[in-house]
Amino acid sequence: MKKKIRWGILGPGHIAHSFAKDLLLVPDGELVAVGSRNLDRAKKFGDTYGASRFFGSYEELYNCEEIDVIYIATPHTYHAEHSIAAMDHGNPVLCEKPMGVNRAEVKNMIAASKRNNVFMMEALWSRFNPAIRKIKQMVVEGVIGEIGHMSSDFAFYALDRDEKGRLLNPELAGGSLLDIGIYPIFLTYLMMGKPENILATSRFHHTGVEIQTSMIFDYPKAQALLYSGLTSKSGMRVEIGGSKGTLFIDPRWHETQGFTWERNGETEAFHIPKIGKGYAHEIEEVQDCLRQGKKQSELWTHQNSMDLVGLMDEVRTRTGIVFPFEV
Template sequence: MTQSIRWGILSTGRIAHQFANGLNDLPDTELVAVGSRSVKNADIFADQFNIPNRYGSYEELVRDPNVDVIYIATPHNLHKDNMIMCLESGKSVLCEKPFTINQQEAKSVIQMARKKKIFLMEAMWTRFLPHIIKVQQMISDGIIGEPRILQASVGFQKQFDPTGRHFNPKLAGGALIDVGIYATTLSYLIFGQPAHIKSFGNLSSAGVDQEGVITFQHENGQLTYFSTTILYHMPRDATIIGSKGSIYIHPDFWHPSQISLRLNNEPERLIEVPCPLNGYHYQVLEVNDCIRQKKEESEIMPLDETLTVLSILDEIRNQWGLKYPME
């Protein structure tokens, strides 16, 4: 018989709802508890998703003996403390991206999980989606020849709210670590860690990055360039250009349903990469499997990748003089 994995959700915001929707349809997966800063929000969320245990604090959630693993979906600046609290209670953790606001914070959490031998993973959901698996396969099969350039854009027009998590430096706002992380992760997947980083970012008067253009040069000269913003809508697509052709990843490139293959001198080929359910369930399946197999980390989304991507984001923010108040 397959061991059922019992999940708790820490916080009740926008993405926590989508995550609960994705999780609820899975076999051998139970959503047993939710914790919120308020009893009222915990109750509303729990009623919506038929969750038996609801708590008006995160502390009570992590003490629930019925919970095997906790999904964290608070603003970025809280991830580190939330993860540490879960690990101290012996709970496995899946934490939203960005895992922490910088590499230093991530190191301390990862060190603790490794010492306590507890499963920990960043919820970089896009790593598990069908389009990424297809793109990785096409590249390793040499279909576009040697990949040389990645171009991408990732940004949305966010409603201005000085206290909200996108515009508020106290909540580690800005575009780069919120959505630029998707382009950084895609670049890392294709080319690995950059050898050189050059970037420009425009900061708001409050001190978060509102728009930016980032370039990487990789070890064998391959290039990445992408743009980010929270001020206006962007195409949100990505193109991987190789010596024999290119792969166009349709918007939004981190969860599209189509990609196009454009081989030199051949008509474009549209490839469907449908994603059943809402896509958030793939990472849940991976966590479930890892916990059942008593693994301490995922081979698909390893903690060292989380650390490397954060070090790249650190360097970009360093070039912009962007330090969060809690750093």
């Protein structure tokens, strides 16, 4: 059996629980340490998932010699700060998406990875979903022909949430775009590359955060229609239409286990199971990269993260989404 990769988790919040549950399903990975600003919270989380080390400060986790990589699971506004600090202590990093709030932050994070010669990857877990990898392969091989249209959405109701919480608080880079709009943007970029032009419009909550954003990504021979929102639930089904057929990704598409290929009046269904909720696949990618001494993943590179945040920055410019700490 391969030597286990030992993980540390920084920030034992909601997303960290999903990650830790899937880490238990990866035979050659294990959770060793948890860092939180609250020692009791770190210990409770660690006890739940079998960790042996608990820290009441992030600095102690950075200095832990018993871990091989740190998963950054703090709110958006702390991703850059905590990732850079971890890497400056020599730790490889898997940082929850979005890697940074804006292009400048991501650029600084990549610089820290290079400066310290350590691995870093954005935790865009859907990129490693087996069904989405198969769809990407089919698109690259030209199975559906030249893409002419794509549509993708991600929305749920969240206007009843705590206004001081992550989603509705502008000080925490709240709103739909960075939290869930990143998914449709990512998928379109993955399948079609960067657009020539972007049209976008947003609606805002009284707290100042954006709560609905509609986008058109304009390509030389195609258009993609994208949407994210916190005002209602959406179907979360993706359509990728090409000259030789159309792919329909089953909902909820970002964690899907299947899709349908429709062509010439016939349909073919594909079922491609995932491990757990789906985080296990990005965990395995990180572990493979670490064992091979890589500093970035070939499936989701530093340049991919720069391109993605650049697209979100452009949407923000067009819609007027600005956070207080950026002014």
